[in-house]
Amino acid sequence: MLAITRLTIGEAARRRVLWVLVILAAIAVSLTAWGVSSLIAAARDHGVTDLEIKFAVSQILIFIAFMFGFVLVMTAAFFGSPAIATELENGIAQAMLARPLPRASYLLGRWFGLAIVIVGYAAVSGFLAIGVVGLVSGYVPPDPILPVAYLAGQALVLLSLTVLLSTRLPPIAGGAIAVVAYGLAWMAGVLGKIGLALGTTSLVTASDASRFLLPTDALWQGVVYGLEPSFVINAGEGEFVARTSPFFAATGPAPAIVAWSVIWVVLILALAVTQLRRREL
Amino acid sequence: MIPMPRLSLDLPAIEVTDLQKRYGQIEAVAGLTMTVGRGEVFGFLGPNGAGKTTTVKLLLGLARPTGGSGKILGAPLGDLGARRKVGYLPELFRYQPWLKAREVLTLHGELMGMPRSRRGKAADEALGIVGLADRAGDLVGRFSKGMQQRLGLGVALLGEPALVVLDEPTSALDPVGRVDVRGIVRGAAARGAAVFLNSHLLSEVEQVCDRVAIIDHGRVVASGELDDVLGQAETLIRLTGLSESDLPAIERFGPPTLEGDLLAIRPMDAENVPELVAQLVSMGAKISEVRSGRSSLEQRFLELVARDRPPAGTPSAPRLR
Numbered sequence: 001m002l003a004i005t006r007l008t009i010g011e012a013a014r015r016r017v018l019w020v021l022v023i024l025a026a027i028a029v030s031l032t033a034w035g036v037s038s039l040i041a042a043a044r045d046h047g048v049t050d051l052e053i054k055f056a057v058s059q060i061l062i063f064i065a066f067m068f069g070f071v072l073v074m075t076a077a078f079f080g081s082p083a084i085a086t087e088l089e090n091g092i093a094q095a096m097l098a099r100p101l102p103r104a105s106y107l108l109g110r111w112f113g114l115a116i117v118i119v120g121y122a123a124v125s126g127f128l129a130i131g132v133v134g135l136v137s138g139y140v141p142p143d144p145i146l147p148v149a150y151l152a153g154q155a156l157v158l159l160s161l162t163v164l165l166s167t168r169l170p171p172i173a174g175g176a177i178a179v180v181a182y183g184l185a186w187m188a189g190v191l192g193k194i195g196l197a198l199g200t201t202s203l204v205t206a207s208d209a210s211r212f213l214l215p216t217d218a219l220w221q222g223v224v225y226g227l228e229p230s231f232v233i234n235a236g237e238g239e240f241v242a243r244t245s246p247f248f249a250a251t252g253p254a255p256a257i258v259a260w261s262v263i264w265v266v267l268i269l270a271l272a273v274t275q276l277r278r279r280e281l
Numbered sequence: 282m283i284p285m286p287r288l289s290l291d292l293p294a295i296e297v298t299d300l301q302k303r304y305g306q307i308e309a310v311a312g313l314t315m316t317v318g319r320g321e322v323f324g325f326l327g328p329n330g331a332g333k334t335t336t337v338k339l340l341l342g343l344a345r346p347t348g349g350s351g352k353i354l355g356a357p358l359g360d361l362g363a364r365r366k367v368g369y370l371p372e373l374f375r376y377q378p379w380l381k382a383r384e385v386l387t388l389h390g391e392l393m394g395m396p397r398s399r400r401g402k403a404a405d406e407a408l409g410i411v412g413l414a415d416r417a418g419d420l421v422g423r424f425s426k427g428m429q430q431r432l433g434l435g436v437a438l439l440g441e442p443a444l445v446v447l448d449e450p451t452s453a454l455d456p457v458g459r460v461d462v463r464g465i466v467r468g469a470a471a472r473g474a475a476v477f478l479n480s481h482l483l484s485e486v487e488q489v490c491d492r493v494a495i496i497d498h499g500r501v502v503a504s505g506e507l508d509d510v511l512g513q514a515e516t517l518i519r520l521t522g523l524s525e526s527d528l529p530a531i532e533r534f535g536p537p538t539l540e541g542d543l544l545a546i547r548p549m550d551a552e553n554v555p556e557l558v559a560q561l562v563s564m565g566a567k568i569s570e571v572r573s574g575r576s577s578l579e580q581r582f583l584e585l586v587a588r589d590r591p592p593a594g595t596p597s598a599p600r601l602r
Binding site: 003007010011014015090091092094095096097098099100101102280281 | 304338341342343344345361362364365367369371373374375376377379380388389391392393394433436
């Protein structure tokens with residue numbers, strides 16, 4: 001399995017994917033630093049208080065995280081959907097699987113290799129963005145590791161789903177299904193929050209079911225919660241508008257849903273291995 | 282850790298009995314029985330869709346049989362341990378285009394469980410055998426199709442496997458490359474490897490194989506040593522002035538048949554042709570043509586697989602690859 005993991009990371013490096021990700025991260029972080037510093041300078045010129053600036057910066061960080069989370073999820077889908085399918089279509093996989101290489105090792109090796117690239121990209125970009133914003137504005141989230149970890153978690157969920165689909169479906173089909181599923185799960189999460197604020201049980205149940213099927217939205221709540229300063233949480237908790245917003249979280253995801261996310265990934269990978277084992281090459 | 286297979290020179294390289302593979306209503310392999318010995322070059326022939334590549338995939342564990350049984354190097358089909366000693370060139374050969382040729386070989390060395398210290402040397406040896414030693418550091422993505430097939434042959438020969446399975450090994454090669462492959466196949470057999478050669482290039486098979494099996498519709502329609510499959514030599518004489526009653530006089534040359542003006546003696550040793558001609562002339566026959574020899578593999582192949590097919594050009598006619 002290690003050989004396949006190394007091969008997958010090597011592929012990302014040789015195909016210049018790693019360099020593209022590094023360059024994109026550098027551009028995004030530079031623009032973030034410039035934008036945040038410009039906004040703070042303009043706000044101070046207009047007599048905005050430090051507390052208000054802290055609030056604004058935390059909201060900007062959440063929006064940046066939202067955009068970056070989407071990019072990360074799309075990256076995971078682009079990586080995962082051809083991971084197995086393309087190599088089976090073009091015959092690269094058959095040449096390797098005729099060796100004493102168990103199919104589980106091949107699939108998990110591919111997943112680990114891609115997961116390392118994605119988590120590395122999330123960590124470098126996420127910590128750089130948080131660090132640069134902290135330097136420019138003085139605001140650093142209470143626990144910066146948590147939002148980055150939840151962002152990476154979202155991407156790993158999507159990566160696992162696309163790798164599973166890749167054992168049976170062509171890359172475009174698998175990628176499209178995964179991205180649509182991610183969007184639907186996010187919308188279900190928004191509706192669930194509205195349902196909770198309005199006391200509509202059916203919406204909450206549907207949202208919970210959606211999180212069970214694809215736990216990305218639960219992890220997104222962790223990202224938001226991890227980026228908010230405590231006074232925003234305290235102020236927003238009683239506000240109807242805040243409680244229904246996908247960019248506010250009064251609490252982080254429950255430990256049970258975080259545990260389920262990990263179990264979900266394991267189950268999906270087990271299913272992917274089973275599918276690949278059953279497949280006639 | 283995958284256990285090493287029980288490798289014994291006494292065991293055949295391939296042994297399958299009543300092997301079957303069905304895809305829904307389609308019977309791709311229908312009761313295949315064959316044995317390939319060590320150090321033997323075995324030709325596996327058949328028209329398109331006969332089940333050749335499916336058989337190869339069954340042998341390598343890439344597909345599962347729906348019936349029958351088989352062994353590779355003494356281990357059941359699909360056994361991971363046995364695959365350490367099997368080299369395979371797929372029909373659809375494709376290797377990581379972002380890797381260099383030598384890296385592809387060291388990767389396969391790692392996958393087959395070769396110690397790290399041996400991989401580089403084994404890779405260089407394989408590249409040398411297939412004539413790519415001077416391209417070891419080039420990216421595979423920049424290789425021509427023929428060079429990629431040579432690389433695939435190198436991958437199949439890496440680490441001196443006990444069984445080499447080659448699926449259409451010369452499909453992308455020029456005539457020089459094809460001659461090279463014949464030498465490479467013979468070389469592998471000379472060091473004791475069994476070579477399972479799946480090919481539709483009959484002249485190639487005829488020149489390099491010790492034994493052949495011809496399959497059609499998933500069944501073996503002929504198998505054995507080349508001489509057995511091709512049949513014994515025959516003599517055909519076009520003549521006049523000979524009748525059925527004259528035939529007993531020439532039976533000592535072989536069993537004769539007379540159809541119109543064509544006398545056929547099958548089998549017949551070619552050395553006796555001058556004596557036969559002399560006797561026929563002395564019996565008053567007028568000879569216009571004498572042909573002696575045996576069928577080519579192509580003729581025999583066509584006899585076996587084309588007899589129940591519609592003629593070429595009709596919509597459902599199968600085409601030979």
